[in-house]
Amino acid sequence: MSVLTPAEAAFSPQEAARVDAQVDWVVIPLFVVLLGSVFAFQFALLVGDWDYWIDWRDRRYWPLVTPLVLVILPGVFGYAFWKLLRIPLGATLSIIGLTLTGWVSRYLNFHEFAGFPMNMVLPSTFIGVGLLIDCTLLLTRSWFFTGIFAGFLSGLLLYPMNWPLLAPFMVPVEMHGTLMTVADVMGFEYIRTAMPEYVRIIEQSTLRTFGDAVTPLTAVFAGFLTILSLWFWAWVGSLGVKAVWLRKVV
């Protein structure tokens, strides 16, 4: 004997389908806004200036810190979406939300309000990370392998993914007898009263093995760490979907 759902019990099948669709059109946009807001807040706390300013995105810390932080919400919501709905969209959707709020914030806060040129504060692009995670999850149907492949690729490829955006700012310039990049010149010229030059963390640490290969080495290291990060946050997501209150609400 089949049990009718409340929607089926109250409406005809066509009406029930329409109600289900209406739920989608209300919930999905709200969810994108919610994810974007939460992600923007979390990203501001944990990555912050590293991604706000063009002269902060160095070869060492930015590609290391960013993917570790970037997979937190994709891990949590990716797991929830997959477990509850079997939809591999959590990572892409949360990063689309981050991207949209990032652009709005940079334009309104940094450009319009604070007066910095948009090219100095433009957001990086991370949607590729979301797609790597979601598509790998769907193809492997395993968080273990998603961590191995997509987690590793997210850390490894974050820098090349953003290189088309960053490269024009890394062209060398001479300024008063000092070698600088275009990004450094912008950081010097556009005054940030509360941000002296020494605050930037540029290539500090000792990851300099294998000759000159700073970026590849950092990328591989970031890849390994991102595997662990993605697994951990997917595990946190698994705890979240077990929450009894959530199941009652849904």
Next chain:
Amino acid sequence: MNLFAKLFAVIQGLIVVLVTFSATPTYAHGEKAQQPALRMRTVHWFDVDLSTRKLDVNQILVVKGTFVPSLSWPEHVASIEDTAYLNVGVPGPSFVRLDSRVNGVPTIRSSSYKRGEQYNFEITLKARTPGRYHLHPIINVLDAGPMIGPGIWVEVGGDPAAFENSIKTLFGQTLDLETHGFANAASWSAVWVVLGLVWFGYWLTKVPLILPRFRRASALGENADDMITTRDRQAALVILVVTLMLIAGGFFYATERWPVTTPLQTGKIKTPPLKMAPSPVLVTMDDARYRIPGRSFRIELTVSNSGKSPLSVGEFASGGLRFINSAVLKVTPKDQDDLVATDALRVEGGSINPGETKKIVVYADDAMWETQRMTTMIASPDAVVAGMLFFFDAQGRRYPVEISGPMIPLFGG
């Protein structure tokens, strides 16, 4: 909507309007908020001035002055002798900084400055945004924060749209720093957004999505993977391949278009102190008392003059406040907010003759101690004060000397 709800809505609206329109602009950079001990005992600024007080967008403004890191720098504050950076306090990038030098050395990078030594600085700015700004030189000290110099009002007029700022790369290419790289970055970002939306859109074609899939996933349990169709797998494979190709393509495109790049540059530069002629003045601060009710600072000093001309005290400067002995020095305030008391320094003991060592008493009396919130110096953890005394000889030559020592507050009388 009942009457109370309407009334409540009207009151709410009024509050919003009143709060919005009663807000007044603020211009200060928090110098008054800084602890007096920090203001008095970190960086002494003097001769700070601007090349002009009024200019248009694209015109040049030069900020010049001198600073002396205090010999009495508090032990509990990170030292300027480690890492520091000469900066400018203005609201946002209303100017762009074209050059910045300390004792002639470009200070694009951070540096360090020795206590008790003198440094002349010069910052060249180009006006970017019209407005009226209170401009301060600042020295940011690593782990200690900003040490703010005196502020001077400057007015920028003109058309912000006319602002130009370009640089030449080492390859001879001229770049507009206001727009360089933006269209390129926005285009790449847009491509990624489109790809993300394609993936999102693929799933939206399956609407109704949430409730039916939740019911089905719950019903299937361990076998929920059966909900994934072959078409889903094909779509994921295509998107995955396109993603990897876009990453690789973008990377190769960028390395082809900008083949020579340099990593972000940083470092620290050395700034030698100014070479100064030996000073003929030797000063010891014997006693310092601040009388709170009278807003009066009384300092007993022992002064030795090894020079060839009598010396008189013309100015005492501390914590950004200047107290002038009008009998020796005539000073006109730069603007209405210049923290200078043009006739507030009284000296008992007269001038110090050549070869003489004598005790003098200096009184710096002015309401600025109160209005600039310097009276909280009595709450300092070590109750030590410092400042610069400026002696003048008969020819008008100036001899700056730092004095410092313990301070006793007087609460009455």
